[in-house]
Amino acid sequence: MDDISPKFISFEGGEGAGKSTQIKLLAKWLTGRGVEVVMTREPGGSTGAEEIRELLVKGETDRWTPMSEALLMTAARAEHVERTIKPALKRGVWVLCDRFFDSTIAYQGGARGLGIDKMRELQDMALHGLTPDLTFILDLPVDVGLARACGREALREDREDRFERMNFAFHENIRDAYLKIAESEPDRCVVIDANRDITTLQNDLRAEVNHRLVGMK
Structure with missing residues (x-):
């Protein structure tokens, strides 16, 4: 696999979509085919x-204003890109990331009302155009999704459920925004029906990696 350039794959979706599970399974599949992978x-x-x-x-749902929240998210992302993602890609390592700028x-x-286009501009400015493959x-x-997420968080001692506790309309708006993103960028984004069993979902992800990035057996 030395002749294949490193790829950056992001996983997006609302709460409880199963991103972490699918990332681990895809990483295992790629590693078994000689691809070095970083999960983040x-x-x-x-x-x-x-x-x-x-x-x-963590904390109350209204802990941050929408803009403060967006700036904190983007500041964390800028650090993540410079400290983890770019160095990995430079080493020839594939990056599988649970959420990126589409979040x-x-x-x-979308859901907090700051505007999809304005948030795109903020990400471009902070990340200098870095985009997942x-x-x-x-x-x-x-x-x-919320039923899954709430069940998962109930088992945690250190609850990370601030977003899960936001109202139902908020989560509906997130889903709508993701579908709009996918519609506007079909060359990069693939919508996957996550309301299915883990194995079927994983098989679809592998097929898309084969089709869009590089053929693997």
């Missing part, structure tokens, strides 16, 4: 970004 997440993925994560995913576009731009948007009904 947002907000987080580097020391400074993980510190900002603590401010964003800010969907959550703060492929983005999977894992889509499922909001009620299904």
Whole structure:
């Protein structure tokens, strides 16, 4: 696999879409085919970004104004890109990221009312145009996703459920924003029906990687 340039794949979707599980399975599949992989997440993925994560995913739902939230998310992302993502790609390592700039576009731009176009401009300015080679948007009904997410967080001692606790309309707006993003960027974004079993979903992800990035057996 030395002749294949490193790829940057992001995974997006509302709460409970199963991104973490699918990233782990895809990483295992790629590793078995001789691809070196880094798995990372947002907000987080580097020391400074993980510190900002603590401010964003905990506390009261109204802890931050929409713009403060967007700026914190973007600051964490800028650190993550410079400390983790770019160095990995430079080493020839594939990057699988649980959320990237589309989350800010969907959550703060769409659901929090700051505007999708304005959030795109903010990401371009902060990241100097860095864009994933492929983005999977894992889509499922909001009620299904929230049920999954709330069940998961109930098992955690250190709850990271600030966004899950926002109202249902907020989550519906997130889903709508993601679908608009996918419609506007079909060359990069693939919408995947996440309301299916884990194996079927993973097989679809692998097929898209084969089709869009590079053929693997």
